[in-house]
Amino acid sequence: MIILEAKKLTKSFGGLMAVADVSVTVNSGELVGLIGPNGAGKTTLFNMLSGYYKPTTGEVYFRGQDITKLKVFETSDLGIARTFQIVKPFGKMTVLDNVMVGAFAKTGHKKEARDKALEVLDFVGLFNAKDNLAESMTLGGKKRIELARALATEPELLLLDEVVAGLNPSEVKGVIEIIRKICKDKRVTIVMVEHVMQAIMALSDRIIVMNSGRKIAEGTPEEVANNPEVIQAYLGRGMTKSARG
Amino acid sequence: MLRRLRYPSYFLPFLFLLILGLLPFIINNEYILQVFIMFLFNAYLASGWNIISGFAGQLSLGHAAFVGIGAYTSTILFVQWGISPWIGMIFGGVIAAIFGWLIGYPVFKLRGPYYALATIAYGEIIRIFIQNTKAVGPIELKGAEGILIPFKGSSPALFQFETKAAYYYVALAMFLLVLLLSYKIKNSKMGYYLSAIGNDQDAAESLGVNTSKMKLTASAISAFVMALGGTFYAQFLLYINPQGVLSGDFSTEIAVIGIIGGEGTVFGPVLGSLILTPLSELTRIYLGGRFAGVHLLAYGLILMAVVTHIPHGVIGTFSKLYHRILLKLGDPVVSAKTGAGKTL
Ligand SMILES: Nc1ncnc2c1ncn2[C@@H]1O[C@H](COP(=O)(O)OP(=O)(O)O)[C@@H](O)[C@H]1O
Ligand SMILES: [Mg+2]
Numbered sequence: 001m002i003i004l005e006a007k008k009l010t011k012s013f014g015g016l017m018a019v020a021d022v023s024v025t026v027n028s029g030e031l032v033g034l035i036g037p038n039g040a041g042k043t044t045l046f047n048m049l050s051g052y053y054k055p056t057t058g059e060v061y062f063r064g065q066d067i068t069k070l071k072v073f074e075t076s077d078l079g080i081a082r083t084f085q086i087v088k089p090f091g092k093m094t095v096l097d098n099v100m101v102g103a104f105a106k107t108g109h110k111k112e113a114r115d116k117a118l119e120v121l122d123f124v125g126l127f128n129a130k131d132n133l134a135e136s137m138t139l140g141g142k143k144r145i146e147l148a149r150a151l152a153t154e155p156e157l158l159l160l161d162e163v164v165a166g167l168n169p170s171e172v173k174g175v176i177e178i179i180r181k182i183c184k185d186k187r188v189t190i191v192m193v194e195h196v197m198q199a200i201m202a203l204s205d206r207i208i209v210m211n212s213g214r215k216i217a218e219g220t221p222e223e224v225a226n227n228p229e230v231i232q233a234y235l236g237r238g239m240t241k242s243a244r245g
Numbered sequence: 246m247l248r249r250l251r252y253p254s255y256f257l258p259f260l261f262l263l264i265l266g267l268l269p270f271i272i273n274n275e276y277i278l279q280v281f282i283m284f285l286f287n288a289y290l291a292s293g294w295n296i297i298s299g300f301a302g303q304l305s306l307g308h309a310a311f312v313g314i315g316a317y318t319s320t321i322l323f324v325q326w327g328i329s330p331w332i333g334m335i336f337g338g339v340i341a342a343i344f345g346w347l348i349g350y351p352v353f354k355l356r357g358p359y360y361a362l363a364t365i366a367y368g369e370i371i372r373i374f375i376q377n378t379k380a381v382g383p384i385e386l387k388g389a390e391g392i393l394i395p396f397k398g399s400s401p402a403l404f405q406f407e408t409k410a411a412y413y414y415v416a417l418a419m420f421l422l423v424l425l426l427s428y429k430i431k432n433s434k435m436g437y438y439l440s441a442i443g444n445d446q447d448a449a450e451s452l453g454v455n456t457s458k459m460k461l462t463a464s465a466i467s468a469f470v471m472a473l474g475g476t477f478y479a480q481f482l483l484y485i486n487p488q489g490v491l492s493g494d495f496s497t498e499i500a501v502i503g504i505i506g507g508e509g510t511v512f513g514p515v516l517g518s519l520i521l522t523p524l525s526e527l528t529r530i531y532l533g534g535r536f537a538g539v540h541l542l543a544y545g546l547i548l549m550a551v552v553t554h555i556p557h558g559v560i561g562t563f564s565k566l567y568h569r570i571l572l573k574l575g576d577p578v579v580s581a582k583t584g585a586g587k588t589l
Contacts, residue, residue: 050451076453084451090444092509101441104434105453113434153452 002064003028003157003189004049009058011044018044020213021058026157031183031190033204033221035197037233040210042193043085046159049191050082051075062157076105081155083146085162085193091135095126098134098145102152117152124148124178140171147175151182158182160192164199176202201225209233253574265417269410276530278409284522285416286477291502291514292423293470297463298500299508300436302443303353304361307368308471308499313491314341315472316479317375320392321384323403330404334476338469345468349461356446365493372491391486394479404480412481419477423470427511430466439463443509494541498525501544505551507558516559521547 004026011019019041026032034042047053049060051072059068067075081102090098099117100110107113121127124144129137134145143163150158160179164172176199183190183203194200200207200221207224209217211233217224224230249255264271272278290312298305318340319333352363376389385392399407406412430436438459441449446456479485489495498521506517524547525540532539555562571579 052447071455072447072450073453073455076451082451084448088445088448090441090448092444093440097437097440101437101449101454102452104437108434110432110434113437149448149452 001028002026003062004191005061006045006049007059007061009045009048009060010056011041011048011053012056017213019048019055022210022213022215023058024208024215026189026191028156028189029183029187030205031179031192031203033200033207034191034193034210035195035200035207035224036210036216039212041213042210043161045210046082046161046191046193050080050159076153076155079154079156080159081150081153081157082159083143083150083161083163085165087139087142087146089134089137089142089145091133093134094130095132095134095137095141095145096121096130099148099152102149105153117148120148120152123181124151125174140167143167143175147178151186151188155188157189157191160190160194162193162195164194164196172196172199175199179203252578253571253576254578257571269413275409278413280523280526282409282413282416282481283526284518285413285420286474286481287499287502287522288515288518289416289420289423289477290471290474290499291506291517292420292427292511293467293474294499295427295503295508295510295514296430296439296470297460297467299503299510299513300430300443301439301460301463302509303460303464304500305364305467305496306361306493306500307364307366307496308467309491309493309496310368310371311341311345311468311471312475312478312495312499313371313375313485313487314344314468315475316485316490317386317392317475318472319476320394320479320485321386324392324394325383325385329402330476330480331402334404334473337472337476341468341472341475342465345464346461349464353457353460353464365496368491368493368496372487372493375491376487389487391484391489394483394485396483404476415477419473424511424515426466426470431511435459435462440509494538498541498544501548505544505548505558507560510558510560513558513560516563520559 002025004024006022006024009019009022010017022045034045036042044053048055051067051070051074055068059066061067062075062078062080065078067078090101096114096117099120100113103113103116103120107116118127118130121130124147126141126144126148129141134142137145147163164175167175179190179192180203182188192203204221207219207221208215209224209230216233217227217230219227250259268281269278272281294305294308297303315334315337318337319330322328322333322336323330348367352360352367355363375386378386379388380386397403397405399405438449438454441452441454442456442459450456475490478490502517502521503514504517505520506515507513521544524543528540528543551558568579
């Protein structure tokens with residue numbers, strides 16, 4: 001079953017085509033990786049899928065419903081959650097309170113929200129940090145907060161924008177395991193942008209490659225890794241090493 | 246419940262409440278009682294301001310506008326049509342709430358300092374308008390001259406009392422109600438959403454928070470609370486004028502009390518008022534009209550000290566102290582909960 005369908009999305013900023021004519025289909029239960037060099041348009045695409053940007057042209061359908069013109073909080077109500085590449089924690093609130101804001105999406109009761117938040121904090125390994133102020137957490141901690149908050153809204157589709165980037169190797173392993181569990185155990189459909197190839201190759205059922213605003217390849221991790229155009233795109237930017245993991 | 250009063254964490258607040266309740270019997274000096282009334286009143290206003298500016302982090306420097314709307318609405322209804330200020334109070338609240346909602350539409354599109362500047366602008370526009378308008382149709386605003394409220398002797402139904410003690414109890418009731426309201430909001434879904442908005446609007450939206458609607462709602466509630474305060478002010482002083490109840494100084498004073506106490510907390514505005522009210526009242530007594538506004542200078546200095554040394558307001562320091570006192574008294578409830586203790 002198709003959960004998300006983006007049709008010929010284009011976004012231009014003045015003269016710059018950040019995303020050009022990109023169509024994407026995501027099936028329910030799938031974990032799709034989205035890769036491409038810096039500036040390829042991945043975040044801009046995410047911003048259109050979640051309602052932050054209105055596309056210049058094209059449409060977005062979520063479970064068959066046209067959501068192109070919806071506001072961000074409306075896409076959230078429908079079941080789309082996202083994390084931010086540049087983390088946006090509620091700095092002056094505790095870790096627990098951050099996650100409770102997410103949990104309130106599904107309940108009006110403080111106690112239920114708290115229970116839900118504690119459960120999610122346990123799941124992402126932040127339980128012991130629950131009383132810390134979010135601003136006092138390390139980058140790794142803040143990325144987990146992003147993940148926990150999004151998860152607490154009980155989404156059907158989760159858009160992860162570089163949740164692994166910037167973490168140390170042991171943290172990377174932990175977060176990969178969490179993402180795998182979210183998809184396989186909690187049955188949440190995931191689209192993830194990631195530069196860390198180890199994470200993308202290990203997790204993705206399917207990979208979409210973007211370059212200069214366009215989709216240049218799509219397929220299984222092996223297919224994509226051997227695609228000459230993909231190698232060329234990364235070679236051009238001197239990123240061969242990381243592209244091959 | 247009664248058995249729990251053995252615990253310091255229950256009986257201390259109860260004790261404070263008891264003292265507040267009996268104060269007019271303890272103090273028989275009218276002037277000191279007046280200072281306490283102003284303490285309650287300022288705490289009330291700063292708490293109302295806190296709902297939008299503290300909880301939701303939208304710094305308003307024009308909140309006197311709402312106090313003025315309340316004061317003028319109930320006063321005009323009373324003076325011109327004989328409607329009891331108790332009823333006028335509700336009218337004023339509703340009009341202010343609608344105004345707070347409507348003004349929110351354009352103003353909440355602005356962020357950070359631009360929002361604060363816009364609040365100064367509408368506060369001033371309303372003051373200048375009333376200052377220069379004698380009447381709108383049948384409604385007599387009386388411009389800069391202000392409106393005198395006739396004193397009809399002791400008539401509680403008309404919000405008029407002979408003793409300061411009676412005004413004290415009205416102020417106390419309003420003070421307790423606004424604290425209850427703040428506490429309820431703070432501990433509800435709305436409180437969490439407002440807090441999220443104050444921290445990061447984009448992130449809040451991504452979690453399903455309708456940020457525009459939340460801010461408009463908070464602004465309307467805040468305006469309602471301010472307007473009720475305006476009616477109290479009018480009935481207490483029996484005179485209102487634009488240079489007083491609508492002044493920019495008044496708006497600033499309300500905000501400074503909230504900020505010094507600790508914005509975004511339930512009891513911060515109370516502490517802010519506890520520190521600043523005696524200061525402004527004392528300067529008023531000892532310097533009289535000679536140096537009007539000198540208390541604002543003192544406010545400014547205290548504000549500077551607070552924002553540079555304790556950026557989250559006095560409440561943080563006070564919470565720690567209070568927590569330590571409770572521990573010293575061997576409170577079992579507090580000792581059971583480890584950790585630094587939550588900000589009140
Ligand atoms: N709000 C914006 N205004 C102008 N240009 C933007 C904006 N957002 C992104 N861009 C530009 O669009 C291009 C794609 O950016 P982005 O989507 O962030 O890429 P990626 O996430 O793949 O690194 C870049 O050239 C970037 O500078
Ligand atoms: Mg990006």
